[in-house]
Amino acid sequence: MNLAYVNGQYLPRLDAAVSIEDRGYQFADGVYEVIWLKNGTLIDEAAHFKRLKRSLKELSIAMPTTERALSIITHELIRRNHAKQGDYMLYIQITRGTARRNHLFPKATRPSLVMTLTRFTPPTEAEINKGVKIITHPDIRWGRRDVKSIALLPNILARQKAGEAGAREAMLVNGDTVTEGSTANIFIVKRGVLITHPADNQILNGVTRLAILALAAKLQIKIEERAFTTKEVAAADEIFISSTTAGVLPVSQLDAKKITVGKIALKLYAAYQDYVSAQC
Numbered sequence: 001m002n003l004a005y006v007n008g009q010y011l012p013r014l015d016a017a018v019s020i021e022d023r024g025y026q027f028a029d030g031v032y033e034v035i036w037l038k039n040g041t042l043i044d045e046a047a048h049f050k051r052l053k054r055s056l057k058e059l060s061i062a063m064p065t066t067e068r069a070l071s072i073i074t075h076e077l078i079r080r081n082h083a084k085q086g087d088y089m090l091y092i093q094i095t096r097g098t099a100r101r102n103h104l105f106p107k108a109t110r111p112s113l114v115m116t117l118t119r120f121t122p123p124t125e126a127e128i129n130k131g132v133k134i135i136t137h138p139d140i141r142w143g144r145r146d147v148k149s150i151a152l153l154p155n156i157l158a159r160q161k162a163g164e165a166g167a168r169e170a171m172l173v174n175g176d177t178v179t180e181g182s183t184a185n186i187f188i189v190k191r192g193v194l195i196t197h198p199a200d201n202q203i204l205n206g207v208t209r210l211a212i213l214a215l216a217a218k219l220q221i222k223i224e225e226r227a228f229t230t231k232e233v234a235a236a237d238e239i240f241i242s243s244t245t246a247g248v249l250p251v252s253q254l255d256a257k258k259i260t261v262g263k264i265a266l267k268l269y270a271a272y273q274d275y276v277s278a279q280c
């Protein structure tokens with residue numbers, strides 16, 4: 001049976017619930033993380049928990065437990081779900097808690113903590129070699145995209161449009177600038193240089209993004225962390241996306257334009273696979 005953790009209890013997932021007055025439900029007043037659980041190991045665990053703490057701090061939401069307790073709960077959820085083999089997404093959501101609806105922060109409310117484990121299949125090598133389609137879509141999100149907030153309405157609308165177009169991801173654009181995808185970061189390669197948007201308030205600083213940048217530096221690939229335009233993407237030699245669930249995923253079509261899956265993307269894919277395996 002799949003068990004979820006909800007505010008102190010491990011419950012059958014279908015019975016697990018929070019109050020209708022949870023501020024996550026009413027205001028999207030909360031943050032989340034998605035971590036890859038591979039054969040019992042949480043990949044880049046420390047980086048995900050560091051980002052979770054940062055997101056909470058930026059929104060003045062308290063940690064619902066100590067860090068040590070959070071880690072114990074996580075590992076207990078994995079144990080109770082017999083999830084030590086295979087690939088799962090650990091989803092962690094923390095909201096400001098439950099209180100009568102009022103825009104002001106409630107004074108004496110404990111944050112809500114929910115965790116679930118869901119099986120998933122990382123892209124296969126055949127999918128990596130084939131690449132995926134992405135579409136261009138306006139970025140209509142708020143000004144603090146660096147916070148992993150559960151307010152994902154613009155993201156889901158863009159992702160839905162991508163799905164309707166038979167695409168895996170929507171490349172979000174602000175005016176002329178490409179920020180990231182609706183659920184992933186975006187990299188382009190031009191003349192051997194790896195280019196991605198800098199980690200400012202315009203994008204979520206992906207944990208996978210950070211790992212890729214470190215691996216690229218080790219492989220002596222030239223890196224430019226800077227804003228780039230839709231024109232540059234159209235003229236790029238390679239495009240790929242990155243996230244916890246996609247890993248390094250090459251793009252083979254942008255809107256109507258076909259793109260060849262490139263050498264640098266495949267090199268970084270292989271390096272990332274080794275990097276992940278080394279943690280397990």
Ligand code: PDD
Pocket residue numbers: 034155180181182183184185204205206207208209242243244245
């Ligand atoms: N998405 N940008 C956005 C907007 C994201 O939602 C994500 C992750 C990323 C990549 O971050 P990371 O490499 O840390 O997964 C970038 C997760 C997987 C999700 O919402 O399901």
